[in-house]
Amino acid sequence: QAQLDKMIKEFKTMPCAHGNASCSHDHRCCPFYHSDRDRRRVVIGYGVGPRYCAEPCNEQFDSQRCCSRGDDCSFCHSTAELLYHPDVFRQRLCYQAKRCPRGRYCAFAHSRQELLVPHFGEFEEADPTEDFIAHRFKTQWCPIGGPHDWENCVYAHTYRDWRRTPLIGYSSRPCPQWSRSIANGSPELNYDDRCPRGMACPLAHGSKEQLYHPQFY
Numbered sequence: 517q518a519q520l521d522k523m524i525k526e527f528k529t530m531p532c533a534h535g536n537a538s539c540s541h542d543h544r545c546c547p548f549y550h551s552d553r554d555r556r557r558v559v560i561g562y563g564v565g566p567r568y569c570a571e572p573c574n575e576q577f578d579s580q581r582c583c584s585r586g587d588d589c590s591f592c593h594s595t596a597e598l599l600y601h602p603d604v605f606r607q608r609l610c611y612q613a614k615r616c617p618r619g620r621y622c623a624f625a626h627s628r629q630e631l632l633v634p635h636f637g638e639f640e641e642a643d644p645t646e647d648f649i650a651h652r653f654k655t656q657w658c659p660i661g662g663p664h665d666w667e668n669c670v671y672a673h674t675y676r677d678w679r680r681t682p683l684i685g686y687s688s689r690p691c692p693q694w695s696r697s698i699a700n701g702s703p704e705l706n707y708d709d710r711c712p713r714g715m716a717c718p719l720a721h722g723s724k725e726q727l728y729h730p731q732f733y
Contacts, residue, residue: 528547544617657671694722
């Protein structure tokens with residue numbers, strides 16, 4: 517865990533000592549930055565949360581443009597800042613796996629043991645039981661890297677695909693406000709904007725919560 521914390525705090529935050537010298541090395545596997553494209557601002561301060569959020573800056577993101585807020589900007593300025601952000605780092609499996617050129621410096625997990633988010637077991641994913649489908653199906657966000665069949669995946673991929681765990685006690689009856697937001701609202705609406713009761717709503721939010729509810733399934 518100490519090594520992971522060190523990578524999140526320090527990876528690509530200091531310039532490479534080789535600079536523009538003739539010494540050639542793979543920048544992807546170097547823990548130091550070589551230009552503004554792979555530079556990261558320090559994201560974890562002392563005694564506080566992240567200094568910027570895990571969202572791209574609309575003024576400067578992997579581009580030559582300069583952000584008007586500079587290093588004080590509260591958004592990511594590069595892919596490096598986004599992928600190594602504590603809210604993103606090691607939350608998905610690397611689709612290149614053993615072929616990955618970044619090795620231990622990769623921002624993605626190379627095994628299930630490296631995942632820093634809750635996930636199901638391989639057996640549950642491959643051969644889910646009826647009890648699993650009723651109580652756990654689509655209750656965790658998908659950590660699988662690369663294209664795959666979302667419909668046959670036991671994980672959720674969007675809020676319309678995700679469901680709350682039935683253990684919190686909501687019924688299988690559909691929430692009318694949620695249904696109206698799906699039918700008439702923007703697909704970009706946040707979760708809490710679809711129903712004012714949000715996660716605490718006692719009714720089913722969407723077809724997954726209704727159809728796979730233990731009292732309905």
